[in-house]
Amino acid sequence: MAMASGSGCSASSTTCSRRPATNAYFPLLIPESFLHKEAQHVEGFAPEAAVVTHGGGKKLDEPLIIRPTSETIIYTMFAKWVQSYRDLPILMNQWANVVRWEMRTRLFLRTTEFLWQEGHTAHVTHDEAEEEARRMLGVYRDFMEGWIAMPVVTGQKTDSERFAGALRTYSCEAMMQDNKALQAGTSHNLGQNFSRAFDLKFQSESGSTEFAWNTSWGVSTRMVGGMVMTHGDDVGLRVPPLLAPIELVIVPIYRSDVERSLVLEAAERVRHSLCEWDRRESSRLRVHIDARDGMKPGAKYYEWELRGIPLRLEIGPRDLANNQGVLVRRDTREKRPVSLDVLGEDVSETLSRMQRDMLAVALERREANSVRERISYDRFRQFMDAEGGFVYSGWCGDPACEAQIEDDTKATIRCLPDEEFRSAEAPTTCLRCDRAATSEAMWAKSY
RNA sequence: CGGGGCGUAGCGUAGCCCGGUAGCGCGCCUGCUUCGGGAGCAGGAGGUCGCUGGUUCAAAUCCAGUCGCCCCGACCA
Known part of the structure; x- marks a missing residue:
């Protein structure tokens, strides 16, 4: 911030x-x-x-x-x-x-x-x-x-x-x-x-x-x-990569002590190479290895997902045999094998894509729940009473009209939107009173 | 300030009506087996039942008071 x-x-x-x-x-x-x-x-x-x-x-x-x-x-x-x-x-x-x-x-x-x-x-x-x-x-x-x-x-x-x-x-x-x-x-x-x-x-x-x-x-x-x-979902937080204190967490998988040391050694190597990767000017990838013993990998997955960490890299003995890991996105929960050799570029690109996708998904959801076509006052009241959302409409400019709508519906004028958010065709009449609109208003219930 | 509800182990709770040995899950400790989506078994530690008073042979439980918290409404980044 x-x-x-x-x-x-x-x-x-x-x-x-x-x-x-x-x-x-x-x-x-x-x-x-x-x-x-x-x-x-x-x-x-x-x-x-x-x-x-x-x-x-x-x-x-x-x-x-x-x-x-x-x-x-x-x-x-x-x-x-x-x-x-x-x-x-x-x-x-x-x-x-x-x-x-x-x-x-x-x-x-x-x-x-x-x-x-x-x-x-x-x-x-x-x-x-x-x-x-x-x-x-x-x-x-x-x-x-x-x-x-x-x-x-x-x-x-x-x-x-x-x-x-x-x-x-x-x-x-x-x-x-x-x-x-x-x-x-x-x-x-x-x-x-x-x-x-x-x-x-x-x-x-x-x-x-x-x-x-x-x-x-x-x-x-x-x-x-x-x-x-x-961004939160039923699994927990989803933190946008640019804000995440940890961008990628490595979860090592092993059975024996021998496997454990091999896997942790590889994890450390990966962490080192990722931290060397210049993603942003004067900034490094923020990587954490979850080496906690006595906790099964599955339990670690759930915990890091709950905390919204954007990427998880699973590394186990089977992966090491192929010089690969399994990379999992928090936002989509998509899993895919990745080569440990070219990881820096891959991780960096994936994080950038996630940052863009999260905005795009949120934007799509907002627009899907916005009403921009002409709407009757009765329909508006139903809408605010049911699913709710952003409603763009004309407003006569009279504070009394604004107050009455709030009384009726709990919705308020959140703002008189800037040009880029206004409807292609400017509304001509007020949402409630049918007088001439002096401006376009965006209505919603608010926190 | 109005209207509801709740205070029991670190966390979440059962028991309360109908008074009588405080129980369960998670977490924690020890050991063994586990480990690619929330581990299993065995053993163990941990409680002035929010507080004060009353009723009673006996109170987590009933009564009165008190303190604290949560939810809903009025206020708002």
Whole structure:
């Protein structure tokens, strides 16, 4: 999860010439008054704030909030650091634990404390901030699709789902195997809301005093839950190769002590040659030999499958006689004999193929459970009540209509999808009220 | 905060109605045989039955209180 440092170029980014974000760390405890400076922000986060009221055995003059997010403390500092347009843009990233006292928790998806990455930037113009917010959404998308093999729909949030204090919120929405949507990452154009609240001003090239334009963006350990619920099957986890701590596990098979030493010796040779194999720049294949004694090979197979390790190589006496092993893919459970001589290339290619296949399978499943044709409201209600999925339809833009649909079905507008996800023919009327559609919306039940 | 449910060995549980020797599976230890899809046999270790009080000759079991956890709803990355 190292994509936020800004060192890479997003496939969907518009520029690559920007400075990467600086990694930083800001305090956990935030004076309560900071939170109150931006009206929308405090309204959104006050109900879920964990508050420190006592310290050193005494009641504090001013309570401290355990950060639910760090806009307020970071922009307080930005305001001190920025005087001139020459100080901008300023781009910072931090990994931090945050606390949000939600009424209900859900393992990985909504925990009281969670680890995340949050980025905060300040810019000279609205357009530059907008570009940054969009660019980071693309970086997140690239990571989710390229690494987690979890396809996402990107788009803009409606007012009702917008981040507290933001001008616009964009999100990545993934479909889990129960057809519910998971908001896997967000990026916000904060406009000048926070810069006005925190007096984050600069002198422009022409000499005038201006408020800066901010963005913030984040992804969390929720992505771990996304990976589990995107790829897991009845056998256990399926971890995409790029994320797997072990890419290939060698399971030796033997009876006698003599066989054992022969097989383990061969396994070690294979491991050594695979670790020499340059698969990615400055990265080696991650190989483990499961030499545990007193555990039968079958038991080891089940265990590594449960843990989702992408590839297993079985090596036994019969294989050694032929200078081969049996390679098994976790995703398809396909088994085939492989020559031990040319293993590096084979394993490397197989892992790459698995990474692509896992994304393709997930994408296919998402599309198979998406409705893009015109749908009546009655049929929509049935659909959300039964199998569920993503429904693309017109929306009149009226929040009341959006709220009514949620009341009726529990489904919400996950986003107003970006162009590439929209229907070939733009919907003309609203899903519920038949008024003219002002935009296309993607509806789903969500976590 | 409402509505359900559950606390018994490291983990999962039976027993509770109908009070009387705490049992099973997994895991763990020792030995032998095994080992190409979750090993078999033999022996063994491990329990203040969440906690407090009450009823009783006797409480895991009945009663009261209390603490903790899980699920469903309202809130949300």
